[in-house]
Amino acid sequence: MPENTLTPDEVNAIVRDMDDPRYPSKITVFCDHCGATNTSEYMVSSEMTSKERLAVARKHLVEHGGWEHTDDGDDFCPEHAGSGA
């Protein structure tokens, strides 16, 4: 067993310890019904894909903003949440 070989996961863990990789980024979620948008800053990581970043914004808006995110992938503003696709 090599003792001086780090796996990618171990390297990532070290990088995270040295410097928090998260930074604020503006993300816009729009209503698939009326086109209303909500743009806010969210803490994201440079390792996150755009899809993962959008998921952070969606989760926040669903939990705190009254938005709805359906299983079909649609987003609805507070005015249209619960109205169905």
Ligand SMILES: [Zn+2]
């Ligand atoms: Zn709407």
